[in-house]
Amino acid sequence: MKITTKFWIGLVIFIVLSPLGLMIPDHFKAGSAWGEWGAEEMQKLVGYIPKGLEKLSSLWNAPLPDYAFKGWEEKGLTHLSFAYIISAILGIAIIVIVIFVIGKVLVKKRD
Amino acid sequence: MHIPDGYLGPATCGFFYVAMLPIWTAASKIVKKTLKAKQVPLLAIGAAFSFVIMMFNVPIPGGSTGHAVGGVLVAILLGPWAACIAITVALVIQALLFGDGGITAIGANCFNMAFVLPFVGYYIYKTISYNAPMDSNRRMIAAGIAGYIGINVAAFLAGVEFGLQPLLHHTANGQALYCPYGLKVAVATMAGEHLLVFGWVEAVVTALVVKYLQKQVPDILQKGGM
Numbered sequence: 001m002k003i004t005t006k007f008w009i010g011l012v013i014f015i016v017l018s019p020l021g022l023m024i025p026d027h028f029k030a031g032s033a034w035g036e037w038g039a040e041e042m043q044k045l046v047g048y049i050p051k052g053l054e055k056l057s058s059l060w061n062a063p064l065p066d067y068a069f070k071g072w073e074e075k076g077l078t079h080l081s082f083a084y085i086i087s088a089i090l091g092i093a094i095i096v097i098v099i100f101v102i103g104k105v106l107v108k109k110r111d
Numbered sequence: 112m113h114i115p116d117g118y119l120g121p122a123t124c125g126f127f128y129v130a131m132l133p134i135w136t137a138a139s140k141i142v143k144k145t146l147k148a149k150q151v152p153l154l155a156i157g158a159a160f161s162f163v164i165m166m167f168n169v170p171i172p173g174g175s176t177g178h179a180v181g182g183v184l185v186a187i188l189l190g191p192w193a194a195c196i197a198i199t200v201a202l203v204i205q206a207l208l209f210g211d212g213g214i215t216a217i218g219a220n221c222f223n224m225a226f227v228l229p230f231v232g233y234y235i236y237k238t239i240s241y242n243a244p245m246d247s248n249r250r251m252i253a254a255g256i257a258g259y260i261g262i263n264v265a266a267f268l269a270g271v272e273f274g275l276q277p278l279l280h281h282t283a284n285g286q287a288l289y290c291p292y293g294l295k296v297a298v299a300t301m302a303g304e305h306l307l308v309f310g311w312v313e314a315v316v317t318a319l320v321v322k323y324l325q326k327q328v329p330d331i332l333q334k335g336g337m
Binding site: 003004006007008010011014015017018020021022024025027028029030031032033034035036039042046048050051052053054055056057059060061062063064065066067084087088090091092094095096098099100102103106107 | 112113114115116117118120139142143146147148151152153154155156158159160162163164166167168169170171172173174175176177178196197200201204205206207208209210211213214215269273280282286287288289290291292297300301304327328331
C-alpha cells in the first residue's frame, strides 16, 4: 500500500476518534483552554468583562462554533460528539481543497 | 493556544499581521521553488493532520484543556516553510469556520503556531539528529525533543502576547480593555501547562510518528526539509 494511502486511513481513524477530545476533558471536569473563555466566563473570573473584549469577541459568527452546530450547546455528549466528527470531516475536506488549490497555483509552472 | 478575538488589542493584532506578511510571502516563494507536484497530497495531509490533532483536547483534571499542534512533525517531513503554509491553512479554517482562534488574532496565532513552532522544532530536530542513521533511535528522540521545545516556545510567546495587554490597554481606573491577566500570570500559566502536560503530548505524537515512518518509509525522512 502506498504511504499516502496509509496516511489518509490514519486521518480517518483520527476523525473517528476525535470525540475523545471532548469526552476525556468532560470526564475530568476540565473547562476551556486558558485564555479562551467566553465573555460570561470572564465575568466570573475577574468580576467584569473588559470593554474591548466585549466588543471584539462577537466580531465573528463562526458557522460551526466550537465544532458544534448552533443551538446544540445544551445537547448531550453524544450529539456533540456527532457534531465534532462532522466538523472534523468538513474542516479536513476544506483544508485539503485549499491546499490543492495552493498547490495548483504554486507548482503549475513546472512538471 | 488559539488566542480568541478580544484578548489582544489592535496594536498587537496589527503587529503580528504585519510580521506574518513577509513570512507568508517567503514561504510561498520557497515552497514554489521546492515543492514537487507529487508532494502536494503530503502537504494536504500535513495540514489535515495538524487540524485534527488540535481537536484532541487533553484535560488538566479540574482545570483547563490544551492540545498538541503536530506542527513539528509536518516540518520534519516537509520542511519548516511548507509546514508554515500547512499550519496557516489549518488555523485560518479553524478561525473562520469554527471560531477557534480569533479573526483579529490570526496573525498572532500563525506567528506562534505556524512560524515559531515549526521552525524551532525543525532546527532542533536537525541539530540533534545530525548525521544519525535513518533508522536510529537518536532520530526518534530528536523528534520528541523538537516537538516538546517547539510547542513550549510557542506557548511562552502566546503567554507574553496575552500578558502584555493589561500594560498596553486599560481604562483610567485600571480595568483591562482586553486580556486582563498580566505577564506574570499569563506566561506562568501558558508555559507551565505546556511544560508539564501539553508539551509531552506533542513530544510523544512527534516521536511515535517518526518511529513509525522509520519502519515503514525511511526515505520519506531523508527527503524531508525543503
